[in-house]
Amino acid sequence: MGRPALLIIDMQNDFVLEGKPLRVAGAGKVIPKIRSVLAEFRRRLLTVFHIVRVHRPDGSDVEIIRQELFRKQPFAVAGSHGAAIIAELSPHEGEYILTKTRMSAFLGTELELMLRTLGITGLVVCGIQTPNCIRTTVFDSIAYNYPVMLVDDATGAASNEVHQSNIRDMQNIGVKIVRAAELSDVLDRWERFPD
Amino acid sequence: MGRPALLIIDMQNDFVLEGKPLRVAGAGKVIPKIRSVLAEFRRRLLTVFHIVRVHRPDGSDVEIIRQELFRKQPFAVAGSHGAAIIAELSPHEGEYILTKTRMSAFLGTELELMLRTLGITGLVVCGIQTPNCIRTTVFDSIAYNYPVMLVDDATGAASNEVHQSNIRDMQNIGVKIVRAAELSDVLDRWERFPD
Numbered sequence: 236m237g238r239p240a241l242l243i244i245d246m247q248n249d250f251v252l253e254g255k256p257l258r259v260a261g262a263g264k265v266i267p268k269i270r271s272v273l274a275e276f277r278r279r280l281l282t283v284f285h286i287v288r289v290h291r292p293d294g295s296d297v298e299i300i301r302q303e304l305f306r307k308q309p310f311a312v313a314g315s316h317g318a319a320i321i322a323e324l325s326p327h328e329g330e331y332i333l334t335k336t337r338m339s340a341f342l343g344t345e346l347e348l349m350l351r352t353l354g355i356t357g358l359v360v361c362g363i364q365t366p367n368c369i370r371t372t373v374f375d376s377i378a379y380n381y382p383v384m385l386v387d388d389a390t391g392a393a394s395n396e397v398h399q400s401n402i403r404d405m406q407n408i409g410v411k412i413v414r415a416a417e418l419s420d421v422l423d424r425w426e427r428f429p430d
Numbered sequence: 431m432g433r434p435a436l437l438i439i440d441m442q443n444d445f446v447l448e449g450k451p452l453r454v455a456g457a458g459k460v461i462p463k464i465r466s467v468l469a470e471f472r473r474r475l476l477t478v479f480h481i482v483r484v485h486r487p488d489g490s491d492v493e494i495i496r497q498e499l500f501r502k503q504p505f506a507v508a509g510s511h512g513a514a515i516i517a518e519l520s521p522h523e524g525e526y527i528l529t530k531t532r533m534s535a536f537l538g539t540e541l542e543l544m545l546r547t548l549g550i551t552g553l554v555v556c557g558i559q560t561p562n563c564i565r566t567t568v569f570d571s572i573a574y575n576y577p578v579m580l581v582d583d584a585t586g587a588a589s590n591e592v593h594q595s596n597i598r599d600m601q602n603i604g605v606k607i608v609r610a611a612e613l614s615d616v617l618d619r620w621e622r623f624p625d
Binding site: 298299300301337338339342366367371374375377378380382396397400401403404407408409 | 493494495496532533534537561562566569570572573575577588591592595596598599602603604
């Protein structure tokens with residue numbers, strides 16, 4: 236069925252490192268799984284997007300309902316260490332870094348234009364966190380007609396319960412849920428995706 | 431804080447009536463609650479949108495992953511009885527009917543342009559079903575900077591468990607969750623919304 240692309244979402248210091256106020260509890264344990272997914276895409280020379288939330292220092296591009304939070308505790312500020320991708324997942328040359336200001340990677344970004352330009356026909360998603368940036372991006376993928384696969388154990392949330400209930404809802408609308416260890420086989424069978 | 435609008439989502443015969451293949455199990459029991467929410471908005475002469483999914487008979491505007499389902503069992507086809515709003519919630523003159531082809535009421539529709547034109551500053555959402563059209567619309571409301579309130583008991587899903595886990599996730603991102611019986615008081619205090 237053509238070309239898949241990988242979207243790694245929000246794996247930034249502010250959301251992953253121990254002690255950061257906005258750290259997602261389940262972020263640390265998914266790093267090795269994301270590394271294995273990323274290695275598989277690199278090995279096959281497939282398209283990789285590192286999707287990151289980045290805000291202006293004055294917060295003018297932050298959601299209205301998060302403005303107060305941002306004023307008290309700025310997060311993902313352009314140029315800061317907190318906004319940078321974690322060292323373990325540093326982008327390689329030729330991989331795309333795409334910034335967003337909302338949960339969905341499609342909203343107010345050049346993602347869809349780039350996917351069309353690159354001839355991408357389906358997406359593989361991982362990162363953090365399952366109910367928010369992951370799920371909105373996955374639902375928008377379906378809406379924009381990109382069949383989408385979520386790598387379950389390479390995706391993290393604040394708790395396992397939150398993660399699992401969101402996996403169930405995504406599976407219910409036709410999202411394919413895979414494990415990182417299955418990905419190589421799944422990519423081999425990509426032409427038959429979605430099953 | 432200005433003007434709220436009500437969005438009643440997908441309360442159409444194909445998704446509500448007994449025996450319909452795509453009926454949402456929890457749709458029937460929320461009808462009286464939606465009627466009470468709607469009556470409150472009508473009494474106050476506030477803006478009401480009836481949001482409906484409507485598809486062309488050839489299915490060209492259906493999500494790719496639902497094309498096969500649509501071919502086997504067309505749903506919400508323009509002009510059909512199935513696509514019509516249920517009798518109990520028939521729109522009154524002066525209320526808006528807005529059609530969509532995706533889950534979110536914002537995606538590929540004139541909703542945001544209309545909200546701006548009307549000076550709407552916040553949304554009250556109810557209808558079906560919680561994990562899909564309701565949640566995507568609610569998350570997009572937040573992304574587009576409209577504080578949003580969900581009427582819990584006027585919103586239905588396939589099961590209570592699915593409904594509740596989605597309510598939790600929406601509450602976690604700052605969505606205000608209210609009961610239909612509270613709405614009158616909440617609208618009285620609207621100027622202080624969101625709390």
